[in-house]
Amino acid sequence: xxxxxxxxxxxxxxxxxxxxxxxxxxxxxxxxxxxxxxxxxxxxxxxxxxxxxxxxxxxxxxxxxxxxxxxxxxxxxxxxxxxxxxxxxxxxxxxxxxxxxxxxxxxxxxxxxxxxxxxxxxxxxxxxxxxxxxxxxxxxxxxxxxxxxxxxxxxxxxxxxxxxxxxxxxxxxxxxxxxxxxxxxxxxxxxxxxxxxxxxxxxxxxxxxxxxxxxxxxxxxxxxxxxxxxxxxxxxxxxxxxxxxxxxxxxxxxxxxxxxxxxxxxxxxxxxxxxxxxxxxxxxxxxxxxxxxxxxxxxxxxxxxxxxxxxxxxxxxxxxxxxxxxxxxxxxxxxxxxxxxxxxxxxxxxxxxxxxxxxxxxxxxxxxx
Amino acid sequence: xxxxxxxxxxxxxxxxxxxxxxxxxxxxxxxxxxxxxxxxxxxxxxxxxxxxxxxxxxxxxxxxxxxxxxxxxxxxxxxxxxxxxxxxxxxxxxxxxxxxxxxxxxxxxxxxxxxxxxxxxxxxxxxxxxxxxxxxxxxxxxxxxxxxxxxxxxxxxxxxxxxxxxxxxxxxxxxxxxxxxxxxxxxxxxxxxxxxxxxxxxxxxxxxxxxxxxxxxxxxxxxxxxxxxxxxxxxxxxxxxxxxxxxxxxxxxxxxxxxxxxxxxxxxxxxxxxxxxxxxxxxxxxxxxxxxxxxxxxxxxxxxxxxxxxxxxxxxxxxxxxxxxxxxxxxxxx
Numbered sequence: 001x002x003x004x005x006x007x008x009x010x011x012x013x014x015x016x017x018x019x020x021x022x023x024x025x026x027x028x029x030x031x032x033x034x035x036x037x038x039x040x041x042x043x044x045x046x047x048x049x050x051x052x053x054x055x056x057x058x059x060x061x062x063x064x065x066x067x068x069x070x071x072x073x074x075x076x077x078x079x080x081x082x083x084x085x086x087x088x089x090x091x092x093x094x095x096x097x098x099x100x101x102x103x104x105x106x107x108x109x110x111x112x113x114x115x116x117x118x119x120x121x122x123x124x125x126x127x128x129x130x131x132x133x134x135x136x137x138x139x140x141x142x143x144x145x146x147x148x149x150x151x152x153x154x155x156x157x158x159x160x161x162x163x164x165x166x167x168x169x170x171x172x173x174x175x176x177x178x179x180x181x182x183x184x185x186x187x188x189x190x191x192x193x194x195x196x197x198x199x200x201x202x203x204x205x206x207x208x209x210x211x212x213x214x215x216x217x218x219x220x221x222x223x224x225x226x227x228x229x230x231x232x233x234x235x236x237x238x239x240x241x242x243x244x245x246x247x248x249x250x251x252x253x254x255x256x257x258x259x260x261x262x263x264x265x266x267x268x269x270x271x272x273x274x275x276x277x278x279x280x281x282x283x284x285x286x287x288x289x290x291x292x293x294x295x296x297x298x299x300x301x302x303x304x305x306x307x308x309x310x311x312x313x314x315x316x317x318x319x320x321x322x323x324x325x326x327x328x329x330x331x332x333x334x335x336x337x338x339x340x341x342x343x344x345x346x347x348x349x350x351x352x353x354x355x356x357x358x359x360x361x362x363x364x365x366x367x368x369x
Numbered sequence: 370x371x372x373x374x375x376x377x378x379x380x381x382x383x384x385x386x387x388x389x390x391x392x393x394x395x396x397x398x399x400x401x402x403x404x405x406x407x408x409x410x411x412x413x414x415x416x417x418x419x420x421x422x423x424x425x426x427x428x429x430x431x432x433x434x435x436x437x438x439x440x441x442x443x444x445x446x447x448x449x450x451x452x453x454x455x456x457x458x459x460x461x462x463x464x465x466x467x468x469x470x471x472x473x474x475x476x477x478x479x480x481x482x483x484x485x486x487x488x489x490x491x492x493x494x495x496x497x498x499x500x501x502x503x504x505x506x507x508x509x510x511x512x513x514x515x516x517x518x519x520x521x522x523x524x525x526x527x528x529x530x531x532x533x534x535x536x537x538x539x540x541x542x543x544x545x546x547x548x549x550x551x552x553x554x555x556x557x558x559x560x561x562x563x564x565x566x567x568x569x570x571x572x573x574x575x576x577x578x579x580x581x582x583x584x585x586x587x588x589x590x591x592x593x594x595x596x597x598x599x600x601x602x603x604x605x606x607x608x609x610x611x612x613x614x615x616x617x618x619x620x621x622x623x624x625x626x627x628x629x630x631x632x633x634x635x636x637x638x639x640x641x642x643x644x645x646x647x648x649x650x651x652x653x654x655x656x657x658x659x660x661x662x663x664x665x666x667x668x669x670x671x672x673x674x675x676x677x678x679x680x681x682x683x684x685x686x687x688x689x690x691x692x693x694x695x696x697x698x699x700x701x702x703x
Contacts, residue, residue, distance in 0.1 A: 060449065063445075153562065153563070156561075156562040156563045157562040159562075160530060160531060160532070160562040161531075164531055164532055164533065168533075172467075172470065172490060172491075173467045173489065173490050173532075173533045173534050173537075173701050174467045174468055174470050174471070174490055175532050175533065176471060179471075202452075202479075204445060271445075275445060276444065276445075276471075278471070280444060280468075280471075281468075281532075281564075282409075282444060282563070282564055283444050285442070285443030285444055285445070286443070320439075320442075320446055320449065320450070323438070323439060323440065324437075324439065324453060330440065331411075331440050331442050
């Protein structure tokens with residue numbers, strides 16, 4: 001697609017603008033560091049090297065990225081149908097429950113049998129947890145934002161009950177299940193890489209990263225290259241027009257929510273089968289909510305979601321290094337930076353856009369003249 | 370920064386040799402900084418983590434050795450944080466909270482020459498010291514005080530999350546109250562099902578008001594920062610409250626009947642000091658009434674609320690528990 005003479009080139013909006021927004025966010029974060037008597041240059045240095053400086057830190061960054069991709073895709077799919085799924089957190093929690101139940105029941109079976117079962121359970125449990133709010137929205141008009149938030153709490157209550165009273169390994173005070181047999185753990189990246197001659201220190205990066213990229217590709221195909229995706233987007237863009245075209249909005253709402261929940265449930269694969277190898281309280285740790293920011297930043301496009309997930313993964317990992325290296329800054333600094341990134345890339349989207357676009361329009365007009 | 374990292378690596382290679390040497394000469398002093406990992410909730414939760422923070426700060430003041438620290442924000446970071454701390458070759462790594470148990474199991478195997486102290490759960494390993502508290506014993510005593518101070522024969526308990534550790538507090542409290550008055554009613558509420566339950570003062574206040582409406586006139590909170598709201602609500606309604614973990618009597622003198630003290634600060638301080646002095650030992654330390662690891666707080670802020678008779682009966686019960694004449698149920702006993 002070529003831009004008309006009066007339009008700014010496409011790369012301005014897709015590349016330059018996000019970069020400018022990010023730079024502005026980091027500049028402001030630097031000022032906060034300055035106010036706390038720490039060097040902003042060192043802050044950026046610690047953040048960057050903490051996230052990408054060693055193979056180990058890259059492993060951690062990509063591990064966080066994996067969960068954020070799943071959570072971001074979940075929000076993006078629902079958004080294409082005009083739905084705001086705030087329930088990723090609960091759907092991930094319940095997806096993890098599915099994985100845990102499969103592993104506790106079948107971890108004596110070979111990996112190749114358990115893996116598909118665990119994947120199906122993660123998606124199935126997550127989808128089921130999102131199906132109910134979807135159905136309530138489609139058939140009863142209960143707003144999906146409200147119901148998914150409430151379902152997060154129901155999921156947390158259910159998991160607390162199950163882990164404290166039913167699934168807990170006896171004889172410990174920590175509400176966790178027993179560890180799954182080692183045979184069903186997802187292969188870890190450092191094991192493969194070390195096996196083929198690239199020594200990599202231990203990190204939680206595992207096969208789920210590949211699943212996440214595959215899920216992103218599948219979502220792209222589904223949304224833009226299938227009839228189902230077309231119908232889903234049609235409902236999202238204009239429900240009345242969709243009805244006129246013979247599409248049933250209530251059906252699309254339920255389908256979109258179920259797919260969204262299934263994607264969120266896959267967070268459980270990364271966390272439970274990939275890293276913790278046991279069910280434990282609170283493992284989604286807010287990933288479901290960060291997925292909303294990831295989807296917003298990534299403009300609900302799988303490529304954008306992957307890039308935004310990488311950014312947040314890097315902030316998460318680099319941020320945990322800040323408190324080791326800089327005594328005056330603590331973990332809340334990372335929250336400040338995340339907040340600024342979201343603010344500039346989301347809420348203040350139009351701060352730089354009109355000026356940048358006008359600048360390039362003028363140049364283009366000058367070049368054409 | 371890169372230079373700094375190289376120094377760390379260099380130290381990492383050179384110092385395990387030294388540490389092994391120190392291991393042979395048992396009482397050799399280790400002036401490496403100790404390390405501590407706070408759990409979710411953070412070191413300023415005014416309760417459990419903050420007690421650990423106080424212990425670490427006391428060590429730092431007395432020894433002038435600056436400790437290393439990390440605050441966990443999600444479950445995966447527990448293992449990452451412990452490993453990061455262990456890599457800096459500290460004299461000891463203290464993991465605060467039972468959730469550190471599984472990550473410590475992995476990391477303590479990777480660093481056999483580093484000492485680890487786990488607080489609130491037990492892990493058997495040659496380089497791990499476990500510190501657990503008999504919270505049910507301390508809760509029993511404050512339960513007795515609650516029952517003796519109550520005029521309505523109805524007392525309340527507000528916990529954070531419904532997990533085994535908090536049930537241990539609740540059970541001890543209720544048994545203590547019933548020890549004084551077999552017909553007393555004990556209301557029990559948990560604040561929530563997510564970790565935010567440990568830091569939700571407004572919800573704590575609501576629960577306290579609802580228990581007060583049902584007739585409770587003494588409320589014990591074992592809910593971290595949520596307790597602040599409970600105490601506030603009790604003060605506004607003119608009822609009594611009981612604090613937890615740290616001595617919270619000073620928060621609202623006249624309202625705070627007493628506090629159930631759990632000496633996490635002492636456990637942390639001891640671990641750091643003994644690691645420095647070379648007297649640190651692995652194995653399990655169980656801190657109950659006998660060891661002064663738990664207890665009830667009596668100071669100038671609540672002196673006027675505790676009658677001589679109450680004090681006598683509670684101290685008798687304390688002696689009886691230590692002597693084994695009263696058994697308090699430990700719901701987490703294995």
